[in-house]
Amino acid sequence: MYGAGAMGALATRLMTEKDVEIVGAIARNPSKVGRDLGEFAEIGYIGVPIEADAEHVLATQRPDVVLHATQSFLPEIQEQLTLCVRHGANVVTISEESLYPWSSSPAIAAELDALAKQHGATITGSGHQDSFWLHQVSALLGTAHRIDSVYGKATWNADEYGAEIIQSKHVGETLEQFQESINSESRPPTFGGNLLAALAQATGLTPKEWKTEISPVVAEEDRHSNSIGTTFSKGTVIGYSDIDVMRTVEGPTFTFEMSGYIFGSGESDMNQWVIKGEPDLFLDNGVVPSYTTTCTQWVNRIPDVINAPAGFVTPDQLPPLRYRSMPMHSYVTPGILT
Amino acid sequence: MYGAGAMGALATRLMTEKDVEIVGAIARNPSKVGRDLGEFAEIGYIGVPIEADAEHVLATQRPDVVLHATQSFLPEIQEQLTLCVRHGANVVTISEESLYPWSSSPAIAAELDALAKQHGATITGSGHQDSFWLHQVSALLGTAHRIDSVYGKATWNADEYGAEIIQSKHVGETLEQFQESINSESRPPTFGGNLLAALAQATGLTPKEWKTEISPVVAEEDRHSNSIGTTFSKGTVIGYSDIDVMRTVEGPTFTFEMSGYIFGSGESDMNQWVIKGEPDLFLDNGVVPSYTTTCTQWVNRIPDVINAPAGFVTPDQLPPLRYRSMPMHSYVTPGILT
Numbered sequence: 122m123y124g125a126g127a128m129g130a131l132a133t134r135l136m137t138e139k140d141v142e143i144v145g146a147i148a149r150n151p152s153k154v155g156r157d158l159g160e161f162a163e164i165g166y167i168g169v170p171i172e173a174d175a176e177h178v179l180a181t182q183r184p185d186v187v188l189h190a191t192q193s194f195l196p197e198i199q200e201q202l203t204l205c206v207r208h209g210a211n212v213v214t215i216s217e218e219s220l221y222p223w224s225s226s227p228a229i230a231a232e233l234d235a236l237a238k239q240h241g242a243t244i245t246g247s248g249h250q251d252s253f254w255l256h257q258v259s260a261l262l263g264t265a266h267r268i269d270s271v272y273g274k275a276t277w278n279a280d281e282y283g284a285e286i287i288q289s290k291h292v293g294e295t296l297e298q299f300q301e302s303i304n305s306e307s308r309p310p311t312f313g314g315n316l317l318a319a320l321a322q323a324t325g326l327t328p329k330e331w332k333t334e335i336s337p338v339v340a341e342e343d344r345h346s347n348s349i350g351t352t353f354s355k356g357t358v359i360g361y362s363d364i365d366v367m368r369t370v371e372g373p374t375f376t377f378e379m380s381g382y383i384f385g386s387g388e389s390d391m392n393q394w395v396i397k398g399e400p401d402l403f404l405d406n407g408v409v410p411s412y413t414t415t416c417t418q419w420v421n422r423i424p425d426v427i428n429a430p431a432g433f434v435t436p437d438q439l440p441p442l443r444y445r446s447m448p449m450h451s452y453v454t455p456g457i458l459t
Numbered sequence: 460m461y462g463a464g465a466m467g468a469l470a471t472r473l474m475t476e477k478d479v480e481i482v483g484a485i486a487r488n489p490s491k492v493g494r495d496l497g498e499f500a501e502i503g504y505i506g507v508p509i510e511a512d513a514e515h516v517l518a519t520q521r522p523d524v525v526l527h528a529t530q531s532f533l534p535e536i537q538e539q540l541t542l543c544v545r546h547g548a549n550v551v552t553i554s555e556e557s558l559y560p561w562s563s564s565p566a567i568a569a570e571l572d573a574l575a576k577q578h579g580a581t582i583t584g585s586g587h588q589d590s591f592w593l594h595q596v597s598a599l600l601g602t603a604h605r606i607d608s609v610y611g612k613a614t615w616n617a618d619e620y621g622a623e624i625i626q627s628k629h630v631g632e633t634l635e636q637f638q639e640s641i642n643s644e645s646r647p648p649t650f651g652g653n654l655l656a657a658l659a660q661a662t663g664l665t666p667k668e669w670k671t672e673i674s675p676v677v678a679e680e681d682r683h684s685n686s687i688g689t690t691f692s693k694g695t696v697i698g699y700s701d702i703d704v705m706r707t708v709e710g711p712t713f714t715f716e717m718s719g720y721i722f723g724s725g726e727s728d729m730n731q732w733v734i735k736g737e738p739d740l741f742l743d744n745g746v747v748p749s750y751t752t753t754c755t756q757w758v759n760r761i762p763d764v765i766n767a768p769a770g771f772v773t774p775d776q777l778p779p780l781r782y783r784s785m786p787m788h789s790y791v792t793p794g795i796l797t
Binding site for chain 1: 473476477590591594595597598599600601602603604605606661662663664709737738739740741742743744745746747748751752754755756758759779780781782783784785
């Protein structure tokens with residue numbers, strides 16, 4: 122387990138319930154280092170100390186696969202992934218950019234791909250996007266004779282993902298401050314762009330033109346954040362929407378609107394897709410438990426990542442995600458672990 | 460094209476729009492024999508006469524793949540599929556039982572499987588079920604850590620599929636006649652049973668116990684059938700629901716309720732799945748264009764069926780259905796057609 126946050130804690134329980142042997146845990150936060158991962162995850166002692174020295178953990182424990190959850194963007198995590206791969210470990214990361222890094226960080230992706238091949242390891246990005254935004258949607262698009270446009274909308278509650286995420290969402294700014302921040306900062310690529318590139322790949326279409334808009338989400342009444350214990354007054358920015366538009370050489374336009382903000386009571390994560398073409402198509406996942414499904418997909422992907430060929434293998438190249446009714450190791454191709 | 464009904468007509472247009480070369484058409488109905496398939500499909504003359512002698516068409520035209528749409532059950536179509544396979548043709552059929560015949564007609568499926576292998580041909584069942592009931596649902600189930608129960612509900616408008624289908628749905632009977640028919644007739648296996656068996660296969664669960672209930676759908680007010688031009692009075696049977704329940708050795712229960720009846724105005728086909736477990740999951744496809752998607756999936760499966768290994772290969776064993784942006788032949792593995 123590389124990274125010990127909320128996601129790592131939940132995945133720790135899910136893995137132990139599917140008989141995955143956890144051999145090591147890495148985190149830098151001094152308040153976590155030295156603690157037992159099981160106790161950190163509130164499932165009781167499992168004899169796996171959280172350690173700060175990643176290289177030491179990887180070298181001594183030689184894991185078959187690393188579950189990685191630290192930052193979102195490839196430039197931030199390249200060094201960590203490199204370290205894993207150099208020690209021969211497969212990696213499944215919930216870094217959002219890793220879903221399909223070829224569109225936004227092609228050079229780093231190529232470097233990691235070559236390194237992974239050299240060491241016989243696989244790097245894959247999974248998480249909530251894998252089934253809900255990619256595989257369910259591409260399966261739906263497989264029922265189309267002609268696609269004119271694809272529009273997806275997802276919302277998620279930034280309040281459920283910890284203080285670090287909230288700080289990155291411009292929460293608490295005025296609209297003026299938000300515009301200033303947006304104008305002055307060099308924004309990292311959006312995750313929607315990676316998703317749309319993956320969908321283009323899955324539908325055999327060729328991206329031609331990209332556009333990204335950012336739009337603030339503003340509190341319509343006082344809005345309380347449980348995770349940081351602060352109430353933001355009406356009119357304050359409580360998050361934002363990234364709206365990505367991809368045009369393709371073949372014609373169809375893909376739009377994805379992803380809104381992350383602090384939810385009010387009664388709001389829930391959504392995932393909805395509207396396709397225009399022959400025929401018109403629709404998909405809605407109702408109340409989406411994104412928090413949990415980020416972890417379930419991360420964990421359910423373990424055998425696929427072990428079984429996959431070496432390299433940076435994006436989930437559009439993997440078999441569709443499957444339910445794991447048996448202990449996780451029973452899905453691993455016999456003889457593939459050395 | 461084996462069978463020239465409403466589905467065959469639509470698929471004919473879809474295929475020509477994806478540059479599929481149609482080489483022959485088979486139907487027995489004397490009012491269709493001799494007509495040009497393109498004219499029958501209302502897309503203009505294409506130079507393909509509808510012929511009654513299936514063997515002659517298969518022997519002279521040697522098709523790479525047969526799109527088959529005659530009856531629903533394997534015992535009814537075994538002879539037709541056998542004929543195709545003996546002539547070395549791959550077959551993709553919308554016979555509902557063929558989605559997963561191993562649960563209901565294992566002996567016939569095994570016979571066809573052996574014959575197909577002997578002749579290097581593939582038989583696959585596709586159609587509406589492929590993505591909407593199987594691949595979208597199994598992709599959703601792939602986000603579960605624990606499944607307790609799966610409940611699916613689909614409705615379809617029997618009025619859209621022609622007179623033969625309506626006659627098989629007990630339409631026009633009184634409730635008493637319906638009960639008598641049900642009690643006296645030996646009912647064929649339900650399609651829901653095949654679907655649940657396919658879902659068990661896709662989730663790695665082991666079916667233990669099966670139960671099927673049939674429940675009439677009764678007109679709550681006068682209900683008009685456009686396809687047969689008859690109005691059925693309030694209280695008349697206008698179709699029925701098949702409710703299939705599958706229990707598994709591992710615990711989870713799967714239920715599928717499929718209701719086919721004559722819709723009233725404002726009603727539309729639906730496809731909705733509710734999963735209880737960790738976490739609870741949900742899927743809804745809104746207004747489902749089942750009529751069109753039966754054909755689009757049938758046609759979009761063509762290259763997968765050609766590319767697949769020989770035998771009776773059910774869609775859970777195929778790659779997920781994909782959108783075809785290019786001419787259909789560009790998805791065929793080079794060199795696989797001899």
